[in-house]
Amino acid sequence: MPPAGRRLRAERLAPYALVAPAVLVVVALRLYPLALGVNFSFTGDGERDGTAVGLDNYATLFDDPLFLGALRNVGLLVLLLPVAVAIPGLLATFIYLRVPGHRLFRGVYFFPAVLSPVIAGAIFNLLLAFDGPANALLGTVGLGPVDWLGDPDVALFAVVGVHVWATFGMALVVFLAGFATLDPSLLDAARIDGAALPRLLRHVIVPGLTRTIQFVFVTTMIGLLTSMFGLLYVMTGGGPGGATYLPEYYIWIQQGQLDRPALASAASTVLFLVMVVVGLLQISLLRRSGRVD
Template identity: 35%
Template sequence: MARTTTTRRGLLSGLANGLMTLPAAVVYTGLTVVPVGYAVYYSFTQYNGIPSQAPTWVGWENYARIIADPIGDLRPAAWVTLVIAVVGAFLVNGAALGIAMLLRRTTAFNTFARAVMFYPHVLSALIVGFLWQAILGPQGAVNNLLENAGQSTLPFLADPDWALVTLVGVIVWAQFGVQLVLYLAGLQAVSPELQEAARLDGANGPQVFRHVTWPALAPTVTVTIVTSILSLLKVYDVVLGLTNGGPGDATQTWAYEILAVSFANNKVGLACAQAVLLVVVAGILSFTIIALRRRAEEGAEAVG
């Protein structure tokens, strides 16, 4: 008797628990999980997305098309995205950490400077793209200054290699502010006593950074690298504003291929296969980084 009550009680409270999670589960499942399921299904079909026309099952054809890349349009996009993710993450974190070291003490001047470093993040990426387009375009502010000074203009957006470098630069300009805040928070957690002790032992600035500050920042570094790579893998808005993928296909990212090329040309099957691959790559990259960083973080606990 007592036992059944307990079971019933457990069951009921389990149900009550389930209901507490229901709203979140419904919204998340309905509009994230189900679409991912749809994406996986459509990725195995040829489908133009028009409701009155049915998808045809084509097996792995879309994936084969992406991997074989018969017309060489997707590999450049993968390359561009990789450059943005790797170089961009490196620069974003380098800039953020470097400036965080400069601004770690809370003074009125530093508070002002922190806000100045952060502000591009409250402008949307699309607006950032348009703004820099107007500054660096062939007839933009910088080139007009050069021309008026009798210099030759610079192909910031007109040359494929320059355009990619410009794009990465603009992304770094707009994004490092968030990582800066995270690093500043991480630096607050570094024990001042430990740094002081290291100094008393005769360590100089760089040595203190290398042996005390850097290991203690390890968990922050993991978070900032993973978040910046995740956001850099899906760069789209800023491309739209800055170069619209050009010149040629020099700045077409993977997300641009999905939204502005495949989907815009009614190739929903291919677009979904590309999206599925991106999700898989993002997941693999994130977990690899987290796994690789685990050792560094264990070191952090030892130091902290």
């Protein structure tokens, strides 16, 4: 083969050679274990350990009120997702536009992210106790105490609020990086035209950060569905009455407490499918709203 042909062939193969190590890592550490877990979900536990049981584990899951409650809580988290994205997005906007107090935001916004979930949960256990500072503050304005962690209608919202507080720093960093790609002349033109902050957000900032918003939506969803175990374990233990169960906590109970790894694998498979479906729906909705190309 002539030297020019060999050079052209090498140039064509170079991208594949560069991505091959990453692909191998993903296959070995992600896809292969995922396939093993899915396969394991079709086997039995206890006396039927290693025996093929078909869809028995999935039938058991969807007959379990705790698991069905965990799935309902996933639906609630999806509804709360826009709020969890809007909070760091607005704070990043305040920092970027240098509104009064932006120096304080810039100095302290990342502090919660350095705390472990156990520490954050322990702090808010004290703050949200029935006789704690939060209820004392409510009492000063004439409002009755709230059983933040003991009321089934309130507990999950309290835990999600703590999770958002503890993790919004990472999303805010991503938003600030997105603002670095925003054309400042667009903002200047809008200001000259007298556009207020709501119009800046709607017509300049949101369209200019479409990819960033999409990325934050997906990563925040993954965090809500897979990174709340520490807070649940410390703050509520899945209670009261299973009201704060999420699939990841249910999986840990089945695997770590009840020694039912096959059932836990089935729950993990369902969680994975839920994440895929929710992620695809998010992308579809964002495209239909015109926010994603």
